[in-house]
Amino acid sequence: MITNTFFNSTNFDLQTFITTGICIVLFIGTTVHILLHKDDIKSSIGWIAVVFFSPFIGSILYIFLGINRVKRKGARLRKKIIVSSNYSIENVYKNLPANYRQFITFGYNAYPQNFVFGNSIEPLQNGVEAYPEMIKTIKNAKKEVLISSYIFDCDSETDKFLEAFKNAIKNGAAVKVLVDGIGTLKFFHRSIEKKLVRIKGLEYAVFLPPYIPVAMPFVNLRNHRKIMVIDGETAFFGGMNLSKKNVLIDDTKNGILDITFKVKGHIINQMSEVFEDDWEFATGKIFQSSSKRLPNIEADTTPARIIPDGPDNKSGIIELIAHGAINAATKKILITTPYFLPENNILTAIEMAAMRGVDVDIIIPDKGDYGFINRAVEPNFLRLIKSGVKIYRTPRPFDHSKIFVVDDEWIFIGSANWDVRSFKLNFESNIEIFSKNLAKELSGIAESKKRKAKLTTAHECKTQPLLKRIRNNACRLLTPYG
Secondary structure: OHHHHHHHHHHHHHHHHHHHHHHHHHHHHHHHHHHHHHOOHHHHHHHHHHHOOOHHHHOOOHHHHHOHHHHHHHHOOOOOOOOOOOOOHHHHHHOOOOOOOHHHHHHHHHOOOOOEEEEEEEEEEHHHHHHHHHHHHHHHOOOOEEEEEOOOOOOHHHHHHHHHHHHHHHOOEEEEEEOOOOOOEEEEOOHHHHHOOOOOOEEEEEOOOOOOOOOHHHHHOEEEEEEEEEEEEEEEEOOOOOOOHHHHHOOOOOOOOOOOEEEEOOOHHHHHHHHHHHHHHHHHHOOHHHHHHHOOOOOOOOEEEEEEEEOOOOOOOOHHHHHHHHOOOOOOOEEEEOOOOHHHHHHHHHHHHHHOOEEEEEEEEEEOHHHHHHHHOOOHHHHHHHHHEEEEEEOOOOOOOOOEEEEOEEEEEEOOOHHHHHHHHOOEEEEEEEEEHHHHHHHHHHHHHHHOEOOOHHHHHHHHOOOHHHHHHHHHOOOOOO
């Protein structure tokens, strides 16, 4: 009896010793990795706290969600540097506004991609305007159709795209479709794949599919880009996904409002290179798009350049350029975004712009598609409003539009939202443009949104019940760490 008790006690002590030792090793090892590889202090403190309170579970979470293995895979597959070879800072200065010289130099140092001229960029609102143009252009394709979409739903509206793909293939066009592994995931399967695989001659790929356990460490890193290039001559670019919801513009419950852009000109070549890069990343196969074989055209007055970004870029290029544009603003800043949860550096820059007299308008949905995000955005309102920022909240249908205009001339459009996920975790792509005409058109679209919106007041923010403020600040903590 005494002997059994002794051995049981010994086994218990040994198990406790081993368990404690494993926890200590996990805590030390994970903490060292965090300290060496995480640049953001808030992110580092958050992860260390999680690992401290639960070394085993915290370490597992960090391995799956905190370690950016895409940098290593990206270093292997992303060998191209997407930079125009004929870059000349003097040539850019000669063709762009003189008061932007410092900002242009800053932007080139942030991402050394050349501005190209000879572009036309036309905004298309909602699927009602955009989808017929897309489908018609795809149907008439003779050489190539390249499509990358975060969401590609399986519904009656996207069936029209599938029929257009078949028509393009009959014309002799090569059709490549790239979908995100999570964005298209519905109830643990991607139903659109079943339809894509049936189209003879179509190639499709899935970006970082979340196969368990092999790809689980990449589950937090998504390809959020929306790129469509047809025959290397016409492109559609922006933040609009492929879904029936984008044509239900009067359906306040299910509809989604959005904006995309029909593009022609030299910028398409840069756009194609981003798709080529992503296709190689997803499949390991290299190809060259038809835009490379198009003849040069005369330079026009609309300069633009592509800014791709993602977790394989350490600096957060899109966030950096957005930050620089806010600092460079002298008259007006217009931001329209479905999610407004930037970190403190961006919030401070916006406050400072408003305090030096810049007119700052931010347009966001009153009720988004995620409840906790609706609550998480509110704690930032009061500080911005007190600085002079005007925040407009639009009624449903949910507005997914993304517009950023500075001083009625500089424009930043694309897939990126104003949140940590877009700035630090997702693969995104934006276009930087100088165009007074396009800026005027986008400002007009924003004005129509403002007329339907409610202006948030400081009084509303100050008189929120205590429990609601606590809940909202708790939701803000759920925004993803980089």
